[in-house]
Amino acid sequence: MHGHGPMTIGELSRRTGCKVETVRYYERIGLMPPAPRSAGRYRLYGEPDVRRLAFVRRARALGFAIDDVRTLLTLSRERRGGPCAEARQVAATHLAAVRAKIADLRAMERLLGDAVSLCATGEEPGCPVIEALADAPAAERGSARSRRGAAARRRRG
Amino acid sequence: MHGHGPMTIGELSRRTGCKVETVRYYERIGLMPPAPRSAGRYRLYGEPDVRRLAFVRRARALGFAIDDVRTLLTLSRERRGGPCAEARQVAATHLAAVRAKIADLRAMERLLGDAVSLCATGEEPGCPVIEALADAPAAERGSARSRRGAAARRRRG
DNA sequence: CTTGAGCCTGTAGCGACTACAGACCGTAAC
DNA sequence: GTTACGGTCTGTAGTCGCTACAGGCTCAAG
Incomplete structure (x- = not known):
């Protein structure tokens, strides 16, 4: 077991920072190819892995979903140095989702921040955090949760 | 079935924007109390619900986790208009998590945005999106994923 | 030869729902 | 009455991306 030659799953794990169980999981779902085995059925990996x-x-x-990663892997295999319209599309779509999530979280941040700092002043009659939750208008359709769900559904097709 | 008097789960759903299945789920996990039933075993709800x-x-x-919601519900029941140190603590902890997530997402946004806009210029030899993934340094410990995991573990206790 | 670390398979769990299947209820039209 | 239809019921399984076992096997060092 020196530097060159095939390595075990543990070594691969150390070299990539990816847990052993996760590597096996990736193999199970087809994100990594089935590894060749040693005599004792140990998985063996090389540099390409x-x-x-x-x-x-x-x-x-x-933040790319597993399905996106699959697509990107395929694109990187078959189009080394070629045009990248598809890869750009995947990345751009994901970028839009990331930006939407940031916007949602910033809205949350503002509301939470307001309630917490009102709490800090201690001049309110009831707890501002509780009151904010109890008295705010009902949740609308375009909220963080709905959009997150929509994004997930889109990904699944 | 007019305005006052108990309502069915569907009506509760319409009034809150919360899906019927989700209401039943909340009852199952104890977030909503077990609803009294009609003769035909239909759940019946009132204004407090x-x-x-x-x-x-x-x-x-x-973005509060279910366990946080449980805590906030309890606090709102037993301390109407009382001190709010506990509620503030829950909200402040969550606020910190939200801010951490925003920071992670902004880092993602920057990297994705760079790759996508390089793509748009079309002057690179290979696809910049693919190259960014293939050539970047290996993932470190303090990444978005690890921090997300840590936050989840903290919440679960 | 024994110890101990690492590897194997298979399965169950996480959070917060969501989506069925298959049965039952309630009401309005015929 | 009965038929049709929509709402509701229970229970279970699926989603996503891992993570955590249990219970065994392999392999290198001492």
């Missing part, structure tokens, strides 16, 4: 898994982890860290 | 469910929906729309 390190690169592929690192790609997956970075895409996931940027 | 509308108020309670609206409270729950608003708290959820602000």
Whole structure:
């Protein structure tokens, strides 16, 4: 077990920062190819696997859904250095979703911040946090939750 | 079935914008009390249920976890107009989580935006989206994913 | 030869719903 | 009466992306 030659799943895990269970999970769902096995049925990996898994982890860290990662992997395989309309489309769609989420969270931040700082002054009759929840107008359709659900449904097709 | 008197689950759903299945789910997990039943085993609700469910929906729309909502409900019951240190604590903790999430998403937004706009210029050799994923340094520990996981674990206790 | 770390498969759990299947209820029209 | 239709009932399984076991097997070091 020196530097070159195939590595075990634990070594792959150390090199990519991806947990062993997660690697096996990725194999199960087809995000990583089925690894060849040693005599004792241990999975064996090489440098291309390190690169592929690192790609997956970075895409996931940027918030791409598993299905998006699959698409991006395919695109990166078949179009090395070619046109990128499809990849740009996937990224642009995801970017829009990220921006929508940021907008939602900022709205939450403002409301929460207001309630908490009112609390801090201590001049209100009831707790401002509770009152904000009890007295605010009913939830509308265009809220954070609905939009999040819509995004998820879109992804699933 | 006119305006006053008890309403069915569908009417409660219409009045709060909360789906029928979600209302039943909330009852199952104890977020709503078990509703009294009609002769035909239909759930029956009154105005206090509308108020309670609206409270729950608003708290959820602000991103509070179910357990937080439970706490806030209890606090709103037992401390009407009293001190609010506990409620403020719950809200402040959640506010911090929201701010952390915003920071994560903004970092994603910046990276995605850069890659997509490089794509738009079309001057790069390979697709900038793919290249960004393939060539960037490996994921570190303090990434969006790890922090998200930590927050979830904290909430679960 | 024994220890111990690592690996294997398979399954269940998380949060917060959502989506059925298959039965039952209630009412209005015929 | 009866038929049609929509609402409601229970229970279960699916979603997403892992994570955490249990109960065994392998392999290298001492």
